[in-house]
Amino acid sequence: MRLAKSVKLATNTCSAVRMKVDADDGTTGVFLPKPTTNRHWLIALTVDTVKDEMVGVVVLSMEGRREKLPAREALDMCIPTDDDMLILPLNRELERNRVVKWVAALKKEYARPLLDEDQLGIGDMEVTDKDLGIALLRQYAGIVERKPGCPPLAKVNVEHHINTGKHCAEHAAQTQTRREDLLINKDVGEMLSSQAIEPEEDAWGFPVVVVRKKNGSHYMARSDLRA
Incomplete structure (x- = not known):
């Protein structure tokens, strides 16, 4: 049998609730909440120092009801802060x-x-x-701002790190001739002029891949980064 602690939150109030986290004591970090289906209360992003495997989390209650405290999985991720990172406490700093x-x-x-x-x-x-x-x-x-051919930099949250150790990254040898380059540029130009590629508001669908068909023509296939 497991004892589940519950707490009563008043309606339309912000309350500080202690929640368990998977982090060592003394760790100061940013704790991100997981998406939840409970629409009557919201967990705010929290910056706190772990003490007794717990942190103080601000919870916004939209309805006054007794609730079991969320499990530690409710806090999705802990991002430890660096020593040179400046944290502004909420003591009139943001007036x-x-x-x-x-x-x-x-x-x-x-x-x-x-x-x-x-x-x-x-x-x-x-x-x-x-x-x-x-x-x-x-x-x-x-x-x-959106750049021609790609979404704004602030919306692109993709970073690739290739660790080659002591060896330099090797580039694949070019296998296509200059004539094929001209043909690809011609086909791509026709697709761009015909607006075959529509602008998007997010980063999904970028970049595109040029695919060569059996008849020698080319088309652009969208690469979905969510896969």
Whole structure:
């Protein structure tokens, strides 16, 4: 028999609840919650130091009901913080006037408007808060704007590491002739001009692979990174 602890959370409140985690005592890290089907309470992303295999987690309760504390699997991942990482405690560090000063310190001499600034979906915000958010995004236009042929850098979360040890990475020998290169470029140009490839809002479907058919023509196959 296992004793399950339960706790009563008031409706529409934020409560700090102690939860077990799979991390050593003294570890300071970012604890990410797993997606859940329980819509009446939400677990916030947490930065805390492990003590007695537990951390304090902020839980938002939408309904007042007695609930069993979530299992440790509810916290999906622990990302340990580095010694040189600055953690801002919630002690008036993020008040609006401080954030305004911080954004002003980041401003460049000239930050041009974003290309799709009028189509930004940043939620329902006050006009002053929205202007502040846009001013911050302008400082990072290089990673939030879509580039021709690929999604924004901020949406691409794919990193490949090839460990070759002491040996240099070897490149495969080129097996196609210059004539085949010209044919591939011609077929790809026709597909691009006919808009056979449609733009996407996320990183899935990038990159594409050029496939040669038996009749000698080429077509572009989308490589789904989710597989």
